[in-house]
Amino acid sequence: MFSRVTTIVLALTLVATGIWGYREHKEKQALLLKAENQYQRAFHDLSDHMNLLQDELGKSLAVNSRLQRASALTEVWRLAAEARNDVGELPLSLMPFNSTMNFLTDVGNFSYRVAIHEDNTKGGTKQAQALSDQEWQNLQQLYERSKRLENQLSQLQSAVIAKNLRWMDAELALTQTDKKTDNIIVDGFRAIEKGVNSQKTLNFGPTGNDLKTRNRPNEAKLMGNPIDATAAAKRAKDFLGLPDTKNIIVQQNGKGAPFASYTITIKQDHKDRNAYMTMAVKGGNITSYMDNRTVQKEAIDLYQGAEYARKYLAAHQIDARELVNIDTYDHVGVYEFVPLVNGVRIYPDKLAVKVALDNGEVVGLNLQDYVFNHKPRTIAKATVSEADARKFVSPKVQIQEVRLAQILNPLRQEELAYEFIGTMDRDTYKVYISAVDGDEIGVEKLR
């Protein structure tokens, strides 16, 4: 009797567990399928976009009118961005795919420059020109390369469709990189990357090549001799006004660093508090300093904080007194300063000072741009008068402030410009008009 009840209960439990397990399994399958479909979509989209991209590149070579070429190249620019987006949605961050991403960026940037930027500025001042030989060759090369890339992709695509290959398997294969994989998708993408990587780099002209290295600080700009670790520790000590170097640890950064530098850690009495510094080996200038002391209360206001920042800069012979921006969070004020030369703001030398608002102590410095760009400057004379420059600003913008500023234009070259701060409705904009030729260099929306 008893055993029969037990049997029935057990059997029921087993059935229930079975049903539950089956449903769990179904749900898991549905989720996996959903994820798989997202990958599939990104992959097929990528192939599609590449196909359209090489079509449009080809068109831009074939057409002769400026308008047609511009519209084809604008399309290339858009498709390149789409393709990059697709790559970003695939689990390819586990394998090297840099060259292909770089290639897509190059295609986008170059066609943008040729189509929109150069043509427009040239159209404004000079006669619109046909493509230069160099530009034509570059486009031709990009076309060839994108065709090859597209071929490989579409072959892979056919294989994926024909053999029902799953991206989930590819992802799994990618996580086990130690073993030699035989996943067709992974191998296909490796082949693509290898192909792009082996191509020799294109010459996009001086401006285009400069753009690629724009974020890399140029060590040649630094003055002075390389210093060793002991000298670096001494410099850090002097800079911070410490009695000795016994709490200072100096480590040289590896070869991946953007410039030869030391990381200097200053041991603090409190466990959670630490201060660190980056110092260039050449010349021994401090490019960055941060002390993460917690600031509990605000005893001085943001306005007074700026005075502490100014005093600090003066005490360290850092010549940048013009306050351009203030940010505040967690009881600290972050002040951005630029030097002022004959009333002209020098934006390339911008630096930031972080002041603790409890006692005015400086707890952070960001001097990298200043260290690399600051030099005695002779400011070119403005050839466009302010009144003339005003005419280049949209009449819909109400101008509130005007000043001259040395800025970096989109090609990362220094240029003297009028900085107009104006309002339109409730929004505030900064408009930069070149003081040399009256071109509108850039617009920025401020908040």
Place this chain on the structure above:
Amino acid sequence: MRKQGKVLLAVFTMLFAFICIYVEPTVFAPNNQSQTVFTNRTLVRGSSGNDVRELQSRLKFLGYYKGNVDGAFGYGTYWAVRNFQYKFGMKVDGVVGANTRSRLVAATKGYNPYGQRQQAAQTRQTTPTRQTTQTRQTTPPRPAAVTQPANTRSASIGGRNVSGNDLKLLSNAVYGEARGEPYIGQVAIAAVIFNRQDNAQFPNTIPGIIFQPGAFTAVADGQIWLTPNEQSRKAVRDALNGWDPSGNALYYFNPVTATSKWIWSRPQIKRIGRHIFCK
């Protein structure tokens, strides 16, 4: 005696109630100055807090300010202050110091910081039993919590524009990836994400970088959805303001758990806490 006392008490209560009801709204306006949440600090563009709210609503009362009263001294407030200073013949610098503050308070005599609620109370004042609500009105209500402004960097063209929600995502990512790490290690991770945004090899949006499949383990295992703490938020703000302890790194890995051989081939920069940062 007891009866007399009771009558006296009743009379006093009534008197007090009437004083509260009839005198209070009139003394309220001049009283403003003492009740203002204006503090003594000087306000500049970038300031935030309840005193900025007060400044904004007073300027709004006068019609100089048209935006939202959000407690963040941005450009909208800046122009309003400048216009106010210009109209009142003061030095036009957009800085709210003692002088501007007192002129503004003097100019906003009829201003009532609790406008809506006060009016609602006044309509009910016919019944003296409302005394309690009236007296409660005189204590300033707790100002609503200041919402953090969606701060954006704006100093020169090409400045990084990051929305407030992007910042939240970033602090989630930093917290999920590096919550046991030293503070500079957390700043470094936020900096890596910003460095990726500037790099051609990565998606160009913050969410695109964070949610790139396989890019961050915290995204893969869901730790990104833990509630971030104050420190990770601060780390993101530091990175946004340009501090980069990673030394321009694009990748980082934990040498103990890293499975990819390829990551070891990247040129290394430095080690912070448990992470090795590389290019």
